[in-house]
Amino acid sequence: LARLRVAGCRITPARRTLLDDVLGDDAQMTAEDLIRRHPEIDEATVYRALSQFEAVGIVHHVHLGHGPATYRRAAATSVPVVCEVCGRVVDVPAAELAPLRERLAAEHAMVLEVGHFALTARCSGCRPPGDGVSR
Ligand SMILES: [Zn+2]
Ligand SMILES: [Zn+2]
DSSP: OHHHHHTTOOOOHHHHHHHHHHTSTTOOEEHHHHHHHOTTSOHHHHHHHHHHHHHTTSEEEEBOSSSOOEEEEOOTTEEEEEETTTOOEEEEEGGGGHHHHHHHHHHHOOOOOOSSBOEEEOOGGGSOTTSSOOO
């Protein structure tokens, strides 16, 4: 809330409610989820609040799949890995991608930006048996 005030945003009851939701433990909410959950809050207010929260760095959004962006507590130190079959999401420390990051930078002059899009995967429950990956 302090960050929002510093940025000159008014803290309305609606914003406070939305903020509680998006900062909840393991919260992964799309704008649509929030709108469904709070029919009393105007749709435009939800979208505006989310972009303000993001502008001041409280939340960030990530694309977990084909659907709408998901808003989560800003913590750029992890990368969401989503099972493309069942949708389960696992957060992997960004440091684990360091070797790939270094290679891409050194050999392809591309700096990996993790966290905006999820990596896709198949969880152990969704992999066909005998695919050679230890579980
Ligand atoms: Zn995006
Ligand atoms: Zn799965």
